[in-house]
Amino acid sequence: MPIALITGASSGIGQATAHLFAEKGIDLIVCGRRQERLYELKNTLGKKVRILPLAFDVRDKKAVLEQISQIPTEWQSIDYLINNAGNAHGLASFADADLEDWDMMLDTNVKGLLYVSKAVLPMMLARKKGHIVNLGSIAGKEVYPNGSVYCASKFSVDALSTAMRMDLLGNGIKVSAIHPGMVETEFSIVRFKGDEARAKSVYQGVEPLRGADIADIIWYIISAPAHVNIADLVVFPSAQASATQVKRN
Ligand code: NDP
Ligand code: 8X3
Numbered sequence: 333m334p335i336a337l338i339t340g341a342s343s344g345i346g347q348a349t350a351h352l353f354a355e356k357g358i359d360l361i362v363c364g365r366r367q368e369r370l371y372e373l374k375n376t377l378g379k380k381v382r383i384l385p386l387a388f389d390v391r392d393k394k395a396v397l398e399q400i401s402q403i404p405t406e407w408q409s410i411d412y413l414i415n416n417a418g419n420a421h422g423l424a425s426f427a428d429a430d431l432e433d434w435d436m437m438l439d440t441n442v443k444g445l446l447y448v449s450k451a452v453l454p455m456m457l458a459r460k461k462g463h464i465v466n467l468g469s470i471a472g473k474e475v476y477p478n479g480s481v482y483c484a485s486k487f488s489v490d491a492l493s494t495a496m497r498m499d500l501l502g503n504g505i506k507v508s509a510i511h512p513g514m515v516e517t518e519f520s521i522v523r524f525k526g527d528e529a530r531a532k533s534v535y536q537g538v539e540p541l542r543g544a545d546i547a548d549i550i551w552y553i554i555s556a557p558a559h560v561n562i563a564d565l566v567v568f569p570s571a572q573a574s575a576t577q578v579k580r581n
Pocket of ligand 1: 339340341342343344345346363364365366367388389390391416417418419420440444467468469470511512513514515516517518519520522543
């Protein structure tokens with residue numbers, strides 16, 4: 333059975349990907365900070381495949397390296413790493429934005445992705461086999477007002493995905509990146525610090541993407557034949573044309 337490690341499996345895109353991968357018979361290492369949600373996944377998906385919950389904060393370098401290096405031997409042949417954990421914190425002008433929010437975004441979306449990749453990579457290199465899928469964003473292709481540091485964090489994901497693909501060339505490891513527009517998950521609730529009404533308004537009059545839509549794309553990417561790598565993919569809801577252009581009913 334193939335094995336996938338999914339970060340941010342406790343919600344949204346990562347959770348939907350865990351459900352789809354379990355349908356497809358992939359054993360899962362599910363990661364996130366909310367341990368109870370990871371155990372819920374174990375209870376529901378554990379009837380189909382093996383599930384290993386690993387609770388850690390991707391910002392905590394020591395915890396990431398320790399937890400991943402200590403996974404049991406039978407889990408170490410990781411085929412797919414889905415670097416999905418991430419969030420936006422706040423939507424404010426450069427002058428008004430909160431430094432804590434900036435730290436959260438850079439530490440999670442950039443450094444967290446680096447720590448997890450560095451921890452998993454030796455297992456892939458040893459087998460000369462693996463596929464890393466990074467969750468970027470349209471915010472990593474286009475900057476938008478009040479999104480400065482979130483956009484910078486996702487531009488970093490874009491750059492790092494290309495860099496990883498270059499530096500891992502010839503090692504049997506594919507690297508792909510997906511850059512979605514609006515996906516309705518807990519993303520906006522987190523961005524607006526629990527303000528559910530404001531979060532809902534982001535998707536008002538639009539049919540957004542769902543976590544399951546991105547899960548389908550991740551599945552498509554990892555199912556491509558060995559000689560094919562879908563390197564970089566932008567996906568929008570049909571009602572969106574750019575980071576700032578949305579047609580609302
Ligand atoms: P959710 O808020 O629904 O999920 C975010 C996930 O990331 C949660 O499982 C959360 O788990 C995990 N996470 C956040 N911070 C940390 C941390 N410090 N340590 C460990 N895990 C963490 O949002 P989405 O599913 O939408 O987001 C998934 C990815 O997709 C993100 O990288 C996001 O930037 C990207 N994206 C989202 C878009 C959207 O419109 N929704 C569009 C484009 C890209 P827990 O809280 O349990 O730790
Ligand atoms: C999430 C999409 O446009 O809110 O990455 O930045 S956006």
